[in-house]
Amino acid sequence: MPKLDLGLPSYDSLFSTEEERQESKLEKIVSIPIDKISDFKNHPFHVTMDEDMLKLIDSIKENGILIPALVRPKDDGTYEMISGHRRKFAMSHIGLKEMTVIVRELDxxxxxxxxxxxxxxxxxxxxxxxxxxxxxxxxxxxxxxxxxxxxxNDIPVEYNKTTSAQVGRKPETADxxxxxxxxxxxxxxxxxxxxxLIEPLQEMVDGRHESEIKIAFNPAVELSFLTTDEQYDLADAIVANDRTPSLAQCQEFKRLSHDGELTTEFIQETLEKEKPNQKEKLSFKMSEIDQYFPKDFTPNRKKDLIIHLLENWARKKSREQER
Incomplete structure (x- = not known):
């Protein structure tokens, strides 16, 4: 009597499929082509050719990759980098084509x-x-x-003035x-x-803006409450005046922005004012002038002598102009 074919998979094929499915979920260390590894979506960390990267490149040339990168498989057969972006960059720079990675299933x-x-x-x-x-x-x-x-939103929080602990607040995710x-x-x-913050202001906070202008952390936090248009006006004024606002000025910007009263003109006028800590200063290394002083001269004695010589020079110039 012929077997009735119901179109169902055999026991062997069911077992094999399940075995393969479980095997595919196991974490494994493999070597895969670098061009099959994409960066993590919205990866927040910049990978640049800096001094640390040069050291990493030299280390990989000498010792290879000591710790495998971590990737997760994608539906199209490629992989997404979880940990190892800098190593991947260094290997690509060297010209290596494959990378040892740990493949892990992750949501x-x-x-x-x-x-x-x-x-x-x-x-x-x-x-x-x-x-x-x-x-x-x-x-x-x-x-x-x-x-x-x-x-x-910048919601004021009640603090205990003695302990600086927040009063009546349950622990939250950030805690x-x-x-x-x-x-x-x-x-x-x-x-x-x-x-x-808009990108130009973020670059200034990080110290990677092309103008080499640097915004301190605390003022930057205050500026983050300005509207996008206000931030662009401020970024333009900072570059035009080669000057950043003080913490007090940033707090005033924030207050005016909240009240809808911050104008481009006020931002420009504020940045045109010179802050006391941004007045031009003269500085040099002691090593540049040490050769002109006896070895036993202290920094204060050097300073006094410099001032004395400048006073004599100024008197001489004054007499010459009177002739």
Missing amino acids: DDQATILMVDSNIQRENIYPSERGYAYKMRLEAMKHQGKTIDDFE VLGNQLGVSRNQIRRFIRLTY
Whole structure:
């Protein structure tokens, strides 16, 4: 009697398929082409050819990759980098074609948290990078079912004047993250505020703007509350005057912006005023003038002699002009 074919898979094929499916989920270390690894979506950390990168390139040339990168598989058969962007950059620069990686199945939130955690403890991280990293990690924690802090608004918080502890506030997501990273909730909030700055101002905070103008962290946090148009007006005024606003000036900008009274003219007029700490200064290294003094001269004696010689020079010039 012939077998009835119901079109169902055999027991062997079912077992084989399940075995392969489980095998595909196992973490494995493999070597894959670098061009099959894409960067993490919205990766917040810049990868540049700086001094640290040159050291990494030299290390890879001499020792190879000591620690495999971490990637996750994509549906199209390629991979997304989780940890190892700098190593990938260095290897590509050298001309290497394959990279040893750990392949791990991760959902978006797991991947984000691992990506941030593997980079956030590096020494040389720009302030804006840290802000984006904190923001991404907190958002991933939110998706995992945890509560999330509201960093959209600058909501005043009541503090105990003696202990500086916040009164009557339940622990929130940023408290958890802060405990993990050794950073206060308020500091996390302030770094996240940098993500609301326009790109030119972020570059100035990081010290990577082409003008080499640098904005301090605390003023930058205040500027993050300005509208986009106001920030562009400010960035233009900063470059035009080669001068950054003080903390007090930034706080005034923020107040006027909140009241809808901040104008382009006021920003320009403010930046045209010279801050006391931005007056032109003369500076030089002691090594540049040491050769002109006896070895036993202290810095103060050198200073007194310089002033004395300048006074004599000024008197001589004055007498010459009177003739």
